[in-house]
Structure formats: structure tokens, C-alpha cells
Amino acid sequence: MMRRQDVGWWLLILPAFLLMTAFYVAPIAQVLAISFTEPTPGLGNYERLFTSESVQRVIVTTLRICVITTSLSLLLGYVLSYRIALASPSAQRWWILAVLVPLWISVLVRAFAWVTLLRRQGLVNETLIGTGLISEPLALVWNEFGIVVGMVHYMVPYAVLPMLASMREIDPRLLAAARGLGANRLTIFGRIFLPLSLPGLLAAGVLVFIFTLGFYITPALLGGGKTLMVAEWIGLQILDLLRWGLGTMMATVLVVAILVTLAIFSRLVDMKRVFGGGGA
Amino acid sequence: MSAAGHALALRGLSKRYGSFTAVADVSLDVGQGEFLTLLGPSGSGKTTILMCIAGFVEPSEGAILLDGRDITALPPERRDFGMVFQGYALFPHMTVAENVAFPLRVRKLGAAEREAKVRAALDLVQLSAFGERLPRQLSGGQQQRVALARALVFEPALLLLDEPLSALDKKLRAELQDELKALHRRIGRTFVNVTHDQEEALSLSDRVAILNHGRLIQQGAPAELYERPVTRFVADFLGKSNFLAGTVQEALEGGFAIGAGATRILQAATSTPPIGTPVLLSLRPEKMALLAEGETAENAVAGTIAGWSYLGAGYALNVATPDFGTLRVTLPTWNAPIAPREGLEVRLGWSSAASVPVLDDVSPDDAA
Numbered sequence: 001m002m003r004r005q006d007v008g009w010w011l012l013i014l015p016a017f018l019l020m021t022a023f024y025v026a027p028i029a030q031v032l033a034i035s036f037t038e039p040t041p042g043l044g045n046y047e048r049l050f051t052s053e054s055v056q057r058v059i060v061t062t063l064r065i066c067v068i069t070t071s072l073s074l075l076l077g078y079v080l081s082y083r084i085a086l087a088s089p090s091a092q093r094w095w096i097l098a099v100l101v102p103l104w105i106s107v108l109v110r111a112f113a114w115v116t117l118l119r120r121q122g123l124v125n126e127t128l129i130g131t132g133l134i135s136e137p138l139a140l141v142w143n144e145f146g147i148v149v150g151m152v153h154y155m156v157p158y159a160v161l162p163m164l165a166s167m168r169e170i171d172p173r174l175l176a177a178a179r180g181l182g183a184n185r186l187t188i189f190g191r192i193f194l195p196l197s198l199p200g201l202l203a204a205g206v207l208v209f210i211f212t213l214g215f216y217i218t219p220a221l222l223g224g225g226k227t228l229m230v231a232e233w234i235g236l237q238i239l240d241l242l243r244w245g246l247g248t249m250m251a252t253v254l255v256v257a258i259l260v261t262l263a264i265f266s267r268l269v270d271m272k273r274v275f276g277g278g279g280a
Numbered sequence: 281m282s283a284a285g286h287a288l289a290l291r292g293l294s295k296r297y298g299s300f301t302a303v304a305d306v307s308l309d310v311g312q313g314e315f316l317t318l319l320g321p322s323g324s325g326k327t328t329i330l331m332c333i334a335g336f337v338e339p340s341e342g343a344i345l346l347d348g349r350d351i352t353a354l355p356p357e358r359r360d361f362g363m364v365f366q367g368y369a370l371f372p373h374m375t376v377a378e379n380v381a382f383p384l385r386v387r388k389l390g391a392a393e394r395e396a397k398v399r400a401a402l403d404l405v406q407l408s409a410f411g412e413r414l415p416r417q418l419s420g421g422q423q424q425r426v427a428l429a430r431a432l433v434f435e436p437a438l439l440l441l442d443e444p445l446s447a448l449d450k451k452l453r454a455e456l457q458d459e460l461k462a463l464h465r466r467i468g469r470t471f472v473n474v475t476h477d478q479e480e481a482l483s484l485s486d487r488v489a490i491l492n493h494g495r496l497i498q499q500g501a502p503a504e505l506y507e508r509p510v511t512r513f514v515a516d517f518l519g520k521s522n523f524l525a526g527t528v529q530e531a532l533e534g535g536f537a538i539g540a541g542a543t544r545i546l547q548a549a550t551s552t553p554p555i556g557t558p559v560l561l562s563l564r565p566e567k568m569a570l571l572a573e574g575e576t577a578e579n580a581v582a583g584t585i586a587g588w589s590y591l592g593a594g595y596a597l598n599v600a601t602p603d604f605g606t607l608r609v610t611l612p613t614w615n616a617p618i619a620p621r622e623g624l625e626v627r628l629g630w631s632s633a634a635s636v637p638v639l640d641d642v643s644p645d646d647a648a
Contacts, residue, residue, distance in 0.1 A: 177369035179357050180334055181383040181430065191382070195373050 032252045038245030045249035055250070062230040065144060065219070066212040069151045073208045074201065076152065077159025081200075082193075084160070085167035096164075103157050111221040114150045115141055118222075142224025150218040158211060159204040166200025167193075199269050206265045210258050230254055285313030285470040286347050286437040288333065293342035295328050295494075302328040304494040305342070310472060310487075315464050317473045319481040320491035321517070327442060329491070330474045334440050335359050346437060362431030363440040367447060368423050370415040376426050377402070377411035383434040401433035404463070421452045428460075432467070441473040445480060457483055478518050482506065490514050497641070511641040515562035522607045524561040524635065528553050535632055541603035546578050546632040553637075560640045565596070565610040567634040570617050570626050577629025583607065588620040595620050599628060 035045050048055050084095040102110065117123050118140035125137040140146060170193065178188045216231040223229070228236070230250060237247035288310040295303040303325040310316045318326040331337035333344060335356030344352045351359060362383075370379050380401050384394045402408045405425035415423055424444060431439055444460070445453045461484055464471050475481055481488045482502040489499040490513075498510045509515035512523060526540035531552040538545050538559055547561060571580060583601035590613070597609045597620055609628060611617075618624065 171367075171369065173365050173367065173369040174371060176336055176356075177363070177365050178371075178382070179355075180336070180361065180363040180365075181386065182357050182360065182434070183382070183386040184357055187386050191385075192371060 028255075031248055032255065033248075034244050035246075035249035035252050038248075039243075045245045048246065048249070049253070055246075058228055058230055058233045058250075059253075061144075061227060062213065065147055065151070065227075065229060066209055068148055069155060069212045070205055070209045072148065072152045073155040073159040074205055077156050077163055077204060078197075078201065080156065081160050081163040081167055081197075084164055085170075099157050099160050102153070107154060107217050108221075110153065111150055111218050114146065114153070114222060118146055118149065141222055142226055144223075144227050146222035146224075147219045147227060147229070150222040151212055151215060154215075154218055155208045155211060159208050162203040162207060163197060163200040166203070167197045170196045202265065202269050206261060210261060213258060214254060285311075285468055287312050288438060288470065288472065289345040289348075290329070290333075291343045291345065293329065293332060293344070294340050295325070295332060295337060296340045301494050303332070303339070306491075306494075306496045307342075308489055308496065308499065310470055313468045313470055315461075315471045315473065315484060315486045317475060317481040317485040317488045318491060319475060319478060319488050319517070321476055323493075324491040325494035326474045326476075326491050328494075330440055330442055330472065333438075333472060334361055334363055360434070360436055361438045361440055362434070362436035364424075364427045364431050364442065364444045366443045368415075368427035370423055370426055370430070372415055374414075375411065376407065376413050376415065376418070379415065379426055380411075380430045380433050383430065387434060397433055401429040404432065404467075405429045420448050421456055424448065424456060425459075428463070432469075437470070439469055439471045441471065443475055444473065446475070446477070453477075453480070460484060482518070488518075490517065492517075492641075508636055509562055509638055511639040512560060512562065513641050515636070515638050516642065520565055520608060522563045522565065522604070523638075524563060524604050525558065526561075527558050528555050530555070543581060543603040545635075547635060547637060548631075548633040549637060559637050561635040562638045563607075563630065563635040565608040566594075568607070568609045568628045568630045570609075570611065571629040572617060575627075575629070578632045580627055580629045581607075582625065582627050585620055585622055585624045585626060587622060597626075599626060601628075 036042070038045075049059075080095075080099065084092055084099075087095055115122075119125070120137040120139075122140070124140060125134075128134045129137065140149075174192055174196070175188055178192050183191070214231050215229065216235065219227070219229040220232045220235075223232070231254075234247045234250050234254075237243045237250070290306055290308040293303055293306045293308075294301070306325075306329060308316075318329055320326045328337055332339045335351075335354060339352065342352075343350050346359075371382065374382065377398050380398045381394055384397055389397070398411070399408065402411055405428050407422060407425055407429065410418065410422065410426075415426065418426065424447075427444075445456055448456060457480060464484075473481075473484060485502055487499060488502055488505055490497045490505065492513050498505060498514050505514060506518055509518065509521075515521040515523075524538075524540065524545060526538035526543075526545060528536055529539045529544065530537045532546070535546060535548040536552040538547060538561070545561065547559075553559060569577070571577060581601050581604065583599040585597055586600040586606060587598040589596050591610075592613070594610045594612050595616055597611065599607045599609055601607055607628065618626070
């Protein structure tokens with residue numbers, strides 16, 4: 001039985017709930033439903049998951065790029081968070097600012113910046129040729145490499161924030177205690193710091209992974225249309241080829257994949273800690 | 281565990297942070313198997329000294345010697361000292377047994393030996409049944425005992441305790457004080473304890489070192505410090521004390537007489553300061569008695585009760601006197617000669633050996 005005061009609380013979120021349902025959930029559901037009706041009613045679009053090589057290639061490419069991007073972002077982000085967590089409070093502020101500044105720059109600007117750096121006549125290739133290290137320019141952009149560079153750059157702040165939050169919760173006395181009990185730096189890291197920062201690492205992993213799954217602009221610009229990820233592929237199906245059924249099928253798969261990832265993750269970690277719910 | 285205490289010595293230890301001096305020229309010896317407590321108010325430098333001993337803080341000057349060997353430059357992980365941190369610092373992601381096994385694991389002991397030692401250490405603190413629990417599933421007192429077991433399991437040369445009982449409630453604190461004392465007797469190791477709780481220091485320690493503003497003020501056995509404080513700070517910090525100010529009037533056999541206003545007080549002493557010098561006497565509240573009609577004492581002062589409180593085992597009276605301000609007197613309740621009442625006129629008496637001359641080292645900003 002719901003108590004009366006509980007009903008009151010639920011009534012408070014009712015307007016927001018109705019608004020979300022009417023203008024967000026319902027249209028999305030409607031679009032996703034197209035995957036079962038176009039071009040003919042049935043599961044025909046989903047059959048393509050198992051039969052179409054091009055559909056499978058897009059999924060495999062997306063997963064591969066996501067896994068590589070997530071791993072690199074976590075690695076770089078972890079090192080960065082570790083450095084920040086152990087810095088003095090005043091240095092921490094500057095570090096965090098430096099991490100956050102890229103977040104405020106348009107993703108479009110950043111993607112084009114990478115293009116100018118990485119293209120055949122870009123700064124990187126020119127420098128390498130100038131120093132005589134290579135004679136032919138390297139293919140650094142308009143391929144998977146370019147996509148990964150751009151996405152890692154975009155994702156590192158998202159990896160740092162949850163990890164830094166969980167590292168800051170680690171009582172520095174635990175590290176001192178471990179040292180006092182005879183542990184060297186490596187042991188302290190491996191047995192104390194790493195296990196205690198694991199929730200943050202997992203949270204960052206899920207956040208970055210979900211983000212990269214649906215990433216559109218960066219792969220579209222740095223992939224040069226040759227390497228297709230799921231989001232760009234969906235856009236292509238719907239906008240250029242007008243295959244709504246196939247496009248929305250992939251969108252459904254994407255939504256389900258994200259929900260499944262979140263479900264698995266919520267089993268592993270207390271979600272409240274990741275998204276900053278109240279209380280300890 | 282074998283009785284293998286080690287001796288620690290501090291020589292001219294100082295620690296400065298910029299222009300702030302946390303520890304100033306402290307020299308101290310801790311004998312084999314001794315229980316030494318560093319006692320002082322917050323900011324007295326006691327914790328800094330402990331952190332220097334542990335190796336977490338590098339002294340600005342001075343040396344730390346273990347059995348005569350200079351260990352000042354040795355990092356904490358190579359000192360082999362057990363330490364119980366304030367708040368215990370148990371590893372939250374490890375079980376009790378894993379916590380206790382941690383120092384053995386980093387020393388690369390074999391699994392069988394490790395298990396045996398963990399069991400022995402948990403037995404020692406009576407937590408054998410709790411090995412598989414996580415620290416957060418234990419009470420404060422149990423966590424404290426886990427921290428002790430973890431600090432002792434690798435048979436450290438020295439056990440350092442940083443306010444080990446401060447997080448516990450009063451009753452539990454008294455219980456664990458007894459346990460800690462019994463543990464120290466049983467294993468015969470050298471303990472260095474830091475606290476701001478004077479009762480804990482008195483009841484636990486073989487010897488107490490009292491610190492203030494980074495300086496070592498006095499050290500000695502608890503009874504010695506309590507009965508013969510050298511300075512006003514020591515007398516005031518360790519228990520409660522009245523302070524009687526006066527000037528030396530006359531040298532007598534076995535002591536001297538001081539005058540304050542119209543009152544003359546006798547003080548037992550082996551030497552007499554020059555006539556006319558100001559002196560300060562420390563007089564404990566329990567060392568005075570209420571004098572009955574016609575009863576005499578070496579020192580007698582008349583006053584009126586300005587306030588009183590009932591403390592169960594005793595009464596605490598504030599007696600206003602003309603020459604010494606308000607004096608605090610405690611009387612055992614069970615044979616109190618009077619029923620206290622505000623405004624009652626009383627006479628206080630004490631022997632010349634009850635009070636002690638002390639140096640006045642309390643500056644105005646120390647006043648509590």
C-alpha cells in the first residue's frame with residue numbers, strides 16, 4: 001500500500017512525467033515502431049541482422065571502435081585522474097579546469113581541428129616528413145585511426161569526472177596505513193588504490209561506452225564516409241536512402257544495447273554513486 | 281609472540297612548516313617494552329612527533345634512533361613499525377582476516393604461516409569469529425581491535441598509536457583502555473601512544489611526555505607528573521588544580537612561607553627562592569579539607585561557598601576567598617562534613633606538603 005504522503009510526492013513529478021511521455025518517449029516509440037511496419041509488417045528488418053553482411057559489418061566496426069575508444073579513454077583518463085587526485089588542492093583546480101575546457105568547445109570545431117592536424121598536408125605529416133622520419137604522408141584521418149583519435153579526445157573528460165569523484169572518496173589515510181604496514185608504492189596501488197577506485201572506473205567505462213555507441217559528428221567528419229559507425233549508418237539509411245524500416249531497426253538495436261549495458265552495469269555498481277545520488 | 285621490545289630515542293627533533301614551528305627541539309627516550317604517551321592539547325605537536333617516528337613526516341632537524349641506529353632517513357615502509365591510525369584506516373574492501381594478513385602479504389610470507397599468524401593475532405584481540413566480516417560490519421570497538429591486530433601481526437619493533445580510543449564512547453573507551461594495557465603487558469612490546477585525553481594517558485602509560493606549542497614541557501611516570509608538576513601548564517592540563525599566587529616571605533626549616541594579602545601560606549620545599557620573589561603554588565582540589573570548629577591545619581583559609589555541584593562520588597565546591605580568588609575543592613560525598621549550600625562560610629585546610637610550587641608558563645592565549 002502506498003501511504004498518502006508518498007502519493008503527494010509522486011504527484012509532484014507527474015507534470016514532468018507527462019511532458020516526457022508526450023514529447024519524448026511517445027515520438028521515439030513511434031519512430032522505433034516503424035522498424036516493424038516498413039516496408040512490410042513483420043520482423044523482416046531484424047532478419048537482416050543475421051543475413052546482411054553490410055549490417056553486420058557496421059555493427060562489428062562500431063563495437064570495435066567503441067571498445068578501442070573506451071579502453072584508451074579509460075587508460076588516459078585514469079592516469080589523469082590519478083595525477084589530479086594526488087595533486088594539491090590549488091593544483092587540482094587548474095587540472096580540472098584544463099580537463100573541462102575542451103568540453104566547452106564545439107565538437108564540430110574539434111573534429112575539424114583534428115582534420116587540419118592529421119590530413120596528408122597537415123601539421124603532423126608535414127613535421128614528420130620535414131624531420132625525415134617518413135617520406136610519404138601517413139593516412140591519419142578519414143579512417144578508423146582518425147575516428148579513434150577524435151573520439152578519445154572527446155571522451156577523456158567524461159572518463160575523468162566519475163573516476164576522479166571516486167578517487168577523491170578514497171581516504172588518504174588508507175594509503176598511509178598501507179605504507180606504514182610495509183607496502184611499496186606498486187602494492188599500495190594494486191591492492192588498495194585500484195580496487196577502491198574500481199567503481200569509478202566501471203562507471204566511466206559505461207558512460208564512455210554508451211556515448212561512443214551513438215556518436216555521430218566525430219565519426220562522420222573524421223571517418224570521411226569510408227568508415228561507417230551505427231549512427232552515421234542510420235542517418236544514411238533514413239536521410240539518403242529513405243529506408244526507414246532498416247534505419248529504425250538499427251536505432252532500436254542501439255537503444256536496446258544501451259539499456260542492456262546499463263542493466264548489467266547497475267547489477268555491478270550502485271547507480272546512485274555514479275550519477276551522484278544523495279547520501280553516502 | 282615473543283617479548284622483543286626495542287628502544288627508541290629522539291634527539292633534538294624539530295619540525296618547521298614555513299615560519300610555523302610544529303615541534304621544537306624535542307629529545308626523548310622510550311625504553312624497551314615501555315608504554316610512553318605523548319600528551320598535549322591539539323596543536324601541541326604530539327601527532328607531528330608520532331608521524332616523524334613513523335616516517336611520514338621528515339624532521340627539519342634532529343635524529344630518530346632505534347636501538348642506537350639512526351633511522352631518520354628510512355622511509356615508513358621500511359621501518360617495520362606497527363601503527364594504529366586515528367579512525368583505524370581499515371581497508372574497506374578487505375575482510376577482517378585480509379586486513380590483518382595485509383602486512384604479512386607484503387612481506388611475502390607463505391600462505392600457511394600467514395594463516396597461522398592471522399589466527400593468532402585475531403585470537404589476541406578476541407576476534408577469531410569475525411575474520412570473514414567486512415570492517416563496516418563491525419562496531420567501533422571491534423574495528424579498533426582489528427586495527428590493533430593488523431598493527432601487531434608482523435611483530436613490529438614498535439607499536440605507534442594515534443589517538444586510538446578517541447572515536448569511541450566513554451564506557452567503551454574505559455574498557456578498551458584496560459584491554460590495551462593488558463595487551464601491552466602480555467606481549468611486552470614498546471608502545472608509543474598519542475592522546476589529548478589526560479585520563480587515558482594516566483591510566484595506560486608507564487611514562488607520559490607532556491607537550492605544548494611543540495615543546496616538551498615535562499616527562500615522567502603518571503604519578504610523578506600529577507603529584508609534582510613543574511609548570512602551571514602541566515598542573516592544569518593533567519587533572520584540575522588551583523593556583524595560589526604570592527611572594528616569598530621567609531625561609532623555614534623544610535620549606536618557606538609566602539604571603540598573599542593578609543594570608544600566610546606554608547610550603548614544603550627543599551630549597552627556598554629569594555625573599556620577595558613571586559611564586560605560584562599548585563594545589564589539587566582533593567587535597568584540601570573542610571575544617572571543623574576549632575580544628576587546625578598547617579594552612580587554613582576562610583571563605584564562602586559561591587557555588588557547588590553534586591558529582592555522585594563527590595561534591596565540587598567553589599569557595600570564594602579574599603586573597604586567592606575562587607578555590608575549587610572536592611569532597612567525597614559519603615563522609616562530607618557539611619551539606620553544601622551557597623553562602624555558607626567554611627574554612628579550608630591543607631598541609632604544607634599538599635601544594636607544589638610551579639613555574640607560571642601559561643600565556644593569556646592558552647587560557648581555556
